[in-house]
Each structure stands twice: as C-alpha cells, then as structure tokens.
Amino acid sequence: MEFKTVRGVEDVIPPKSEKFEKIAETFKEKVKVYGFKEVILPVFEEAGLFLRSVGETTDIVQKEMYVFEDRGGRKIALRPEGTASAVRAYIQHGIYVKEPFTKWFYIGPMFRYERPQAGRNRQFFQAGCEVFGLSSPGADAEVILLASEILKALDVKFTLEINSIGCERCRPNYRRALIEYLSSKKESLCKDCQSRLERNPLRVLDCKNESCREVVREVPLITDYLCNECREHFERLKVLLKELDVPFVHNPFIVRGLDYYTKTVFEFKSENLGAQSTVLAGGRYDNLIKELGGGDVPALGFAMGIDRIMLLLPDEEKERKGLFVVTGGEKAYLEGLKLVKTLRDKGFYAEIDHRQGSFKSQFKLANKLNVKYVVIIGDEELEGGFYSLKCFETGKQERIESVAELLARL
Numbered sequence: 001m002e003f004k005t006v007r008g009v010e011d012v013i014p015p016k017s018e019k020f021e022k023i024a025e026t027f028k029e030k031v032k033v034y035g036f037k038e039v040i041l042p043v044f045e046e047a048g049l050f051l052r053s054v055g056e057t058t059d060i061v062q063k064e065m066y067v068f069e070d071r072g073g074r075k076i077a078l079r080p081e082g083t084a085s086a087v088r089a090y091i092q093h094g095i096y097v098k099e100p101f102t103k104w105f106y107i108g109p110m111f112r113y114e115r116p117q118a119g120r121n122r123q124f125f126q127a128g129c130e131v132f133g134l135s136s137p138g139a140d141a142e143v144i145l146l147a148s149e150i151l152k153a154l155d156v157k158f159t160l161e162i163n164s165i166g167c168e169r170c171r172p173n174y175r176r177a178l179i180e181y182l183s184s185k186k187e188s189l190c191k192d193c194q195s196r197l198e199r200n201p202l203r204v205l206d207c208k209n210e211s212c213r214e215v216v217r218e219v220p221l222i223t224d225y226l227c228n229e230c231r232e233h234f235e236r237l238k239v240l241l242k243e244l245d246v247p248f249v250h251n252p253f254i255v256r257g258l259d260y261y262t263k264t265v266f267e268f269k270s271e272n273l274g275a276q277s278t279v280l281a282g283g284r285y286d287n288l289i290k291e292l293g294g295g296d297v298p299a300l301g302f303a304m305g306i307d308r309i310m311l312l313l314p315d316e317e318k319e320r321k322g323l324f325v326v327t328g329g330e331k332a333y334l335e336g337l338k339l340v341k342t343l344r345d346k347g348f349y350a351e352i353d354h355r356q357g358s359f360k361s362q363f364k365l366a367n368k369l370n371v372k373y374v375v376i377i378g379d380e381e382l383e384g385g386f387y388s389l390k391c392f393e394t395g396k397q398e399r400i401e402s403v404a405e406l407l408a409r410l
C-alpha cells in the first residue's frame with residue numbers, strides 16, 4: 001500500500017476508539033460537577049507562545065516541537081501541550097477582568113517529536129483542566145482531588161506524588177545551591193545534563209541516566225530552600241489532602257519538564273504499564289499569565305494522557321445490544337425500514353440488511369453485529385399483522401402485536 005500513517009501517529013479505530021470515548025466521557029462528567037467549562041482551542045499557534053511559556057531551554061521546545069513557516073511567513077508551532085493556548089485565550093478575551101475565577105477544560109491532540117513507543121505517539125491526546133484566579137492551597141487540593149476522582153472512575157490504579165518547587169523568590173537560592181553541588185560532580189553527569197547544568201539544572205533531577213541518578217541521591221533538596229509563603233502553602237496543601245482522604249507521597253525530585261511551574265507540582269503514576277509511568281500531571285503556574293501579558297493572576301492545572309490510559313483499560317466483554325430486523329420479501333423489507341426508523345427515532349440501536357439476503361444470511365449478520373434481539377417480518381407476520389421477536393441470549397421467540405408493545409418489551 002502506498003500511503004500509511006506517518007511514524008509516531010496512530011489511527012484510533014473501533015474498538016479502541018470506544019476506550020477513547022469512555023475516557024473522554026468520564027473526564028467530562030467529573031470536571032463538570034467541579035464547575036469546569038469546555039474551551040476548544042487551536043492546534044497551532046505562533047511558535048513564540050511556547051518559547052515564552054513552556055520555556056526556551058526545555059526539551060519540548062528545543063527538541064520536540066513541530067515548527068514550520070506558513071505561507072505568510074509566520075513561524076507556527078503545533079501545540080506540544082494545552083496550557084499555553086488556554087492562558088493565551090484567557091488573556092486575549094479579557095476573562096481575567098470579567099470573572100473572579102475561571103475553570104476551563106479541554107480535550108484534544110498535542111504534538112511532540114519524540115521516539116515513539118507504546119503509549120507515546122507524536123500525535124497524542126490530552127484532557128486537561130486549568131483554574132485561573134485562585135492562589136489558595138484549597139484550589140490545589142481541589143484540582144488534585146478531581147484528578148484522583150477521574151482516575152478512580154476509570155479504574156486506573158495510581159500513586160500520587162507531590163512536591164513544591166518554590167517561587168521566583170526562593171527558587172534562585174535553590175538553583176544556586178544546586179548548580180554548585182552539580183558542578184562539583186560534573187564529570188559524573190551525562191552529556192545532556194552537563195549542558196543543562198547552567199541553563200536548566202532542575203532537569204538533572206529527573207534524568208533517567210544511572211550515573212546522574214547516583215549524583216542526584218545526595219543533591220540539596222528544594223524543600224529545604226522554600227520561602228515562608230511557599231512552605232506554608234505546601235504544608236496547608238498536605239493537610240487539606242489528608243482531610244479529603246487523598247493519599248499522596250512527597251517526592252522532592254518531581255520538577256516537571258516545563259519552566260512555568262511554581263509552588264505545587266504533582267504526578268499520578270501507574271504501575272500497570274510495565275515500568276512506572278505518569279498518566280496525569282500538573283501544577284501551579286502563578287507567573288505565567290503575567291509573563292504572557294495578562295494580569296497578575298495565579299493559576300494551576302493538570303493534563304491527563306489519554307493514550308496511556310487507553311493502554312490501561314481492560315478490553316470489555318462485549319454485551320449484546322440493539323436489535324436487527326430480519327425481513328423476507330419486498331413488502332416485509334419496506335415494513336422493516338419503517339420499523340427501524342421508528343426504533344432509531346426512539347433512541348434504540350436498530351439495523352437492517354439492505355442487501356435483502358436470505359433469512360439465514362440475515363441471522364448470521366445479526367449474530368456478527370452482536371445484537372440482543374431480532375425482529376422477524378416474514379409472510380406469516382405480514383398476513384397476521386404482528387412481529388416475531390427473538391432474543392439472542394435466551395433463544396426464546398415471542399409474538400408482539402404492535403410497535404408500542406415492542407418498545408415496551410425492549
């Protein structure tokens with residue numbers, strides 16, 4: 001065949017698309033009762049938006065972003081994540097002067113040029129939430145609670161890890177201490193980390209390289225460098241999570257790969273994917289809106305990886321559903337068409353064989369479609385003015401006098 005999907009891109013076809021739908025529906029159901037409203041944002045933006053928000057020195061921007069020039073000579077990027085666009089829209093539409101606080105959610109494809117592997121595609125899907133305008137730790141607790149409720153509703157087993165990475169006041173001190181320590185061990189760091197050392201030393205903390213991990217074991221911890229405000233925020237968050245019965249562990253090495261985070265960061269990890277892997281992550285980003293030209297508005301959010309969660313969901317036993325109308329002859333076919341229309345109007349899944357094949361072939365098809373019932377319209381039924389209803393599970397056949405009776409039986 002001449003054309004296939006591009007490397008790292010996947011078609012989501014049935015039955016896998018049913019898992020996608022289940023995840024999206026469960027997510028929407030949960031976020032709506034927490035007061036979130038949907039935003040539908042563009043999949044491409046000016047590349048500069050991501051340089052300014054995600055950060056010029058991050059792997060995402062330096063190595064993974066799809067960037068191209070459009071026909072008008074603009075530098076465009078396919079969005080590598082959702083928060084930057086949400087913040088851009090929030091500022092552009094002046095929401096921060098209209099609403100005391102704002103809760104938005106989105107679902108859609110993101111794009112990163114990464115090495116493809118199970119659950120990691122170059123086009124991948126995220127469902128995310130953003131809260132704008134709330135600085136109190138209660139908002140952090142609520143967002144983390146919501147995330148855990150979504151994963152629970154999807155039956156995903158997880159552990160929650162939280163950390164605080166401080167603010168623009170306390171992080172520079174930590175950064176200095178970190179650079180100082182890492183510089184003393186420079187020869188033990190991998191090449192990536194050696195070059196990260198000055199630009200983005202926090203990233204060394206979650207390097208997967210064995211010898212880097214060895215170095216990190218003795219590293220100074222951010223939690224020892226937090227200013228009073230950040231420490232109090234983190235302590236209060238822990239208290240609230242305990243009150244809300246959300247189990248967590250404090251992992252001082254979580255830093256997240258994006259520059260915009262402040263104070264709280266968190267990751268939900270699942271064991272089921274062989275190696276431990278993050279299925280949902282987020283944090284607070286109190287300076288991003290100001291940095292992108294909006295007001296001084298605190299914010300936080302998370303994004304959930306739909307592709308990875310699809311791998312975690314079990315294949316469901318297919319339940320028999322709906323009804324197939326088996327017809328014999330032209331008159332019965334026309335009768336059947338009308339019956340199928342009536343049933344569909346009432347919201348029932350109904351199917352008919354337009355090829356008007358033999359009874360036997362229609363029954364075979366009905367079985368293949370996994371329907372629960374078959375309605376038979378043959379000569380006998382036409383003459384007597386009734387339907388025969390057969391249940392696939394019990395094999396029982398009964399006489400039904402009218403559409404109303406049929407609807408009642410279903």
Ligand SMILES: [Zn+2]
Pocket residue numbers: 166167168169170171226227228229230231
């Ligand atoms: Zn601080």
Ligand SMILES: [Zn+2]
Pocket residue numbers: 189190191192193204207208209212
């Ligand atoms: Zn490294």
